[in-house]
Amino acid sequence: MPENYPPNLSQAPDPSFHLQDLEEKQKLLKERIILIGNSLIEHRENIHQELQELKKETLKLKEENIRMREFIQNILDQLSETARREELMILQRQLDILSPHMKK
Secondary structure: OOOOOOOOOOOOOOHHHHHHHHHHHHHHHHHHHHHHHHHHHHHHHHHHHHHHHHHHHHHHHHHHHHHHHHHHHHHHHHHHHHHHHHHHHHHHHHHHHHHHHHHO
């Protein structure tokens, strides 16, 4: 079976040519691996930065949630005090209505 060698070469391929070819392939693979590694490192750093931002945002939301709960609790406390005041005012009116009758 005839091999496809350049016409100026003899039947047996030159070992140095084969070695140069392998070295060139190895060099290209090394460059590709370096590019992939750099891309992976950059991607990892981006993900780490996004994760840190999400953690900060989550913490901020938790703090806002706590403040809102405290605010709502304060409103509820004030509303319950207002209801008591209204109840006292009603009792006062009732006493005012009854007090003229009691003095007699």
